[in-house]
Amino acid sequence: MNSIPTPSVILLDIEGTTLPVSFVHKVLFPYARKALPDLIRDRAGDPAVIAALEETRALGPDREPLDQLMEWMDEDAKIGPLKALQGIAWADGYASGALIADLFPDVPPALRTWSEAGLTLAVYSSGSAPAQRLIYTYTTDGDLTPLFNAFLDLEMGGKKDAESYRRILAKTGWNAPDVLFVSDVVAELDAAASAGLLTCQMVRPEDGTIAGKPHPVAHSMKEVADLFSLPEPAGKAQ
Secondary structure, three states: OOOOOOOEEEEEEEEOOOOOOHHHHHHHHHHHHHHHHHHHOOOOOOOHHHHHHHHHHHHOOOOHHHHHHHHHHHOOOOHHHHHHHHHHHHHHHHHHHHOOEEOOHHHHHHHHHHHHHOOOOEEEOOOOHHHHHHHHEEEEEOHHHHOEEEEEEEHHOOOOOHHHHHHHHHHHOOOOOHHHEEEOOOHHHHHHHOOOOOEEEOOOOOOOOOOOOOEEEOOHHHHHHHHHHOOOOOOOOO
């Protein structure tokens, strides 16, 4: 008999969990890097761009904003103004058809099954909430955003900080023992567990993820369902 509690809320990381790391680093990041110079020049009057550039200048006062942004991208820094500008660039790419998210094949059937079963689905990622929505709007399986109840980003705080998960609970009204956080990063899971959430590490062989204790480990959403007694994803098993 499975002694692991069954959650009513599934909180999902994106990169390495529902979407291959390669899509982020080999598709999204290069696209943003190429698009940012023109975006900054052509949308100089856009309030969102102005705000992001002002914050960039405040954080890196001795650098040209574009140089600072490029350096942050090289470092894969989880910094608000960079994420905001990347999100704007990606919105253009998705709208033009240049970008489309190819999720892991086990993900869409699981999301649909769990949503239909009445589970609450949400995302917590370092990418901005608008960028998260873009990923799930423009997928090879169609628009999946109606399946989600919330898109949470760095406004909640860093993903390796337990206080961020407490903020999420306060914002949403969820009870910690009812929430399962699924991520490929052990430090994020450690923080979530410290806040009382259930946790599961997604270990995708394609991404070379290394399993870490003490969190339950799954290699697909079907295995998540098996571990936590969730409804079995419909469609072909992955």
